[in-house]
């Protein structure tokens with residue numbers, strides 16, 4: 001069923017199965033979701049801030065259709081995440097417009113990639129204008145996977161913004177480097193919220209660090225919860241369509257979100273959502289606990305995604321003989337290939353130094369990078385160089 005027909009079905013007040021109508025016998029049975037029969041919402045508390053947020057929130061990075069955001073707000077989802085850089089700056093504008101009439105019922109977050117305090121404050125002013133609001137509920141320093149990515153100027157910018165009432169909470173986001181940055185950022189005694197890559201492919205290795213941070217009063221928001229973001233509606237270059245469809249019909253996205261929420265120290269997860277079906281799927285992750293059958297499903301899926309999914313564990317840091325930032329480049333490729341966000345991948349790739357973007361893995365006689373998790377690094381980076389180079 002396409003989005004339009006799905007919407008009119010909901011408009012008529014009828015319950016609709018939230019997952020594909022074609023499913024295997026072993027598929028977890030989904031709850032029907034409709035506006036007349038509201039879905040189950042479960043809340044987490046963002047650390048000592050006390051903000052109550054739905055445990056499944058809304059990642060707006062890949063969303064283009066404002067009606068999906070509006071429907072999420074109607075259903076009670078109350079945390080919406082954007083960033084200055086998403087969709088070349090257009091994402092905040094769309095999100096601000098969609099959420100204008102809901103502003104007093106929802107929390108809005110955004111992020112800056114600025115490296116100086118002045119630039120960060122300029123970004124904040126633009127974010128506020130585009131999002132049509134006088135404050136952000138969380139303002140993140142974006143993508144800081146090394147402690148050195150945060151400096152005193154940026155911290156001061158967050159302090160000043162708080163004093164001026166332009167932000168409620170100061171956050172920091174990071175894709176990798178967890179073992180260094182979680183305790184390091186915690187020790188700074190500055191941040192209210194961490195936005196952390198966290199999913200079943202990463203396993204439980206960082207759980208003690210998450211627990212420690214959460215117990216210290218820091219709110220924990222998870223991103224990359226779907227381990228690659230592969231959905232039936234997104235073209236994938238790396239998994240054959242028939243296999244992809246099977247994996248999704250079996251409820252893998254819901255299972256992946258449940259895996260994240262199974263950690264009680266994670267307050268909420270912000271999966272990217274592009275359409276009504278994905279919205280319905282994600283909401284289901286709050287309806288029942290993670291089951292043994294879903295654990296089996298994710299174990300099978302992990303085998304499938306191994307050759308291409310980088311869990312950003314950091315084990316290969318510094319191994320490339322030509323100095324390539326392997327995990328970052330694999331992430332940019334994932335944005336293009338698995339999220340359907342080519343320009344996001346390209347913009348990130350272009351932000352790398354020329355000495356990095358000019359390297360071609362095809363020129364290496366052998367690859368010095370060994371991934372203990374099975375990622376075919378040289379092949380995937382060759383793909384990145386073809387896509388963006």
Ligand code: SF4
Nearest residue numbers: 310311313314316371
């Ligand atoms: S390529 Fe492998 S070793 Fe390197 S960060 Fe990714 S998962 Fe870890």
Ligand code: SF4
Nearest residue numbers: 320321361364367368
């Ligand atoms: S093949 Fe690519 S990733 Fe491997 S060592 Fe050479 S440049 Fe680095």
